[in-house]
Amino acid sequence: MKQATNPNVDMKGASSKGGAFHGFLSSFPLPLVPLFLFLLIFFLWPIGALTGNAFKSNEGAFTLSNIQMLFQDPYRLAFKNSITLGLISALVGAIPGLLIAMAIEKQGSQTLKKFVASISGVLANTGGVPLAFMFLAAFGPAGLVISALKSIGIDLYGMGFTLFSFTGLVIVYAYFQIPIMVIVISPALTALRSEWKDSAANLGASKAQYWLRVGIPLLLPSFIACFLLLFASAFSAFATARALTVGNIALVPLQIGSLIDGNVTVNQFNLGYALAFGMIIVSLLAMIPYIWIQSRTSKWQQK
Amino acid sequence: MRNKRLVAATIAAVTAISGLIVVTTPAQAAVNFCNVQNLQQAGGMDALVKAAKAEKELNIITIPRDWANYGEAIDLFTKAFGIKINSDNPEGSSAYEIQTIKTAPASKQPDVVDIGVSVLPDALGIGRKPLFAPYKVATWNDIPSEWKDPAGLWYGDYYGVLAISYDASLPKAPTSIKALLTDPAFKGAFALSGDPTSSQQALMALFAVAGANGGSATNILPGIEAIKAAKANGNFVSVIGNSANYAAGAYKATITWDFNGPGAIATSTAAGKPLKFVIPSDVALQGTPYLQAVNAKAPHCAAARLWEEFLYSQNVGKGSKELTAADIKLSGSKLMKVIMGGQNIWVAGAAHPITEAAMIKKKTIVDAPEGFAVPKTAKRIAPSPDQQTEQKAIVVTEWPKL
């Protein structure tokens, strides 16, 4: 495997390349250089270019007017909607996802685990027009399930259910959110050794005490990390929202699409970049609860 | 001494001058097709075709095959001239075309563009060079003056009228926009073809709905109100009215350009749910013409100009299926007279070519497909670019509140 020939892997950490010349470099860990360089060239630099344009007017002069517009409707409304969608979709993905992963762990069957791992991997990548189509074909106004229910007297759409709403988006998003949660939390659940449960029981702890003192603290960082991932995923999802709505729900990615790639507002690219910049800020802010929980639970982490 | 030097100088001068004459003899000079501004400068149709064939490829952008019958234009051009057509992002927007010209690497530049009027100011630019190269096609004089640039930078190609497309299996046909939005027979039927803050077609549909409900090209708000009401009474479904969602049964009718008709009818029939088209009896919304232009950075300059000549040819001739191997062997100018011209290909796609008026006079226009006639009762609305810009601001703020 290629890892063996990577000369930058230095498990001892920084500063083993001694010498005064490398003195200042020794504070920056060498093993992180490949990743840093990669992200710098293929991510940070493009984003920097983008951010720079967020602060430019159409003539190229520095301006804050694009950023100011973010605080006015319809862009403010879009941020509110997108953040709400992100949070709700993350919850709807995280909790069922965790329960499902636990249920699978409980069943214990290796084949079931493999089956679930593979189908989750596939479903986690569904989205956009195909996903919207699948849901419409099943749960749309003329969908198979809806028609079948209608034929036995249950008219869901008549009762007010619809896929073409905020709730509908959350339901459709769950199709890829839940698998993502299952994929990412399963290894953590597996790592919760059964011996710990047994030892805790031997020491007189009840099931609840085990979970409260051992299980949850160990799972919490992974759970929060997954939750954050789900939030970011729902917050920035574009193709699925576009297939299922028609602009009636203001969402930031859709507005960016309209400004940068649309045919109606065609001279406000920099406003689109400003919206993208706003999305970055929101996501950075979302990291704060995670960092706080991390620092609180790190004592439970294995060193 | 002096005589010898004088003779030498004279010989040198004469040699130099005759050299100059040799170099600038027109018969020897090669034509740079990237600077050619009309057929005459190209050296005639034969020369243009020859140069285009040598380039072997043409880059087009954001041209769906089923849009105004472009698929036939692409097939005929490729078959007749042997030029491979590379199609970038068929479903993309006009803004995408301009962005591509501005940012894409040389190999990915489009040769020609077909854009909406809204992106023209950005393309022409203020204080910088325009993105287009001037070129005036052979039929230039038949293009109405309000839809062409005097210098030849851009020129209108075709326009459309909004039609209602609906599921053929609907028990009642929606013949007017008002009925579509209010008649209980169309509950759960109507969807907009796109987001009006992003899609030009959806924006124009909003104008049409406005026109059917007391609004006009200068007052789009009644359109938004009417759709709000239609959402409340259940006729309006807030999903995007594309072909996939139609096939899934999410909606049954939408408002779309007439020139999308033939393509959509074919696709939907193949999917087992045939569509029908009808121009509404209450409002006939006429869109602003789309515009053709040649990219100043075109990688295939001769092919680009040949494509324009082809699109503006008013010839009645053979389509891609009728063209024979013998025809293809003809010289450039003869071949152009054998094949169907682009203007007529667009007519077959239910679009209205820009030289329509002249073609009707000259009787060189083919018949439009059945069922796309504009009813006499329909109120004609044609929002100008300025009117659109004004109303857009209202749409951007009001639409998300639906």
Next chain:
Amino acid sequence: MATEMKNLGSKIILLVTGIFIFFPLYAATEFSMRNGAEKTHGLNAYRWIFQQSGFAENLAITARITVLAVVLNLLIMVPTVTWLHLSGQRYKRLIEILTILPLIIPVVALATGAQLALPSILENTVYELSFMYVVVAMPYTYRALDIGLSGHPLATLTNAARNLGASWIRVLMNVIVPTIRPSIFAALFLMVALSLGEFTLAQLLHWTTFPVWVTNASQQNIIGATALAVGSLFFAWLLLFGFTFFGGKNSNTVQEEA
């Protein structure tokens, strides 16, 4: 009794999940097997994409992009995340923040930024997509590797191996990699699935990859497009399912050996 109730509870959860997952797939499959105007069902639509000229050519392009992306991904991520767990804990938070950023940037913006910034050497080769795909997949691949590594006493294993005289390369190859093999495979599969389905970035950077070609070709054939979506879903799943048998030992096995 309690265990039986617990088992029943987990069985119900799995059943409900199964129904939720099943119906959209079933409905799309049923649609994809329609024979157009005729009211019969068949597998005609599944043959359709293979009959389109350009199938092999475009698939090859995507295959090449994927191979490079996978190699880059493993080369960069595995040693880095391992080092972070072994000696670089204080940098973990920074890296976590960095690696979740690609998820937040809408692909439209990333593509536009890339066109503004990247040098033309890169812009003129289709392999620029490989690099971009590694970036786009990074939130997932980093987390898969990170969580996989978290569950193991990596320091203990490494120290034990070093004490027994193993070189660092030996440690990496024979101790670390086998331990986290499931996570490596998870990261790998995420990468492959992304590459086969990623459309927006490829199109905005003006490349015709397999997914882009498929989408364009599908515009006039809805049943064919659906068959394709459903078919690739099932195919990808079968592939992954098969690979999980090669994916190797579960962490439990490592415990037994230790």
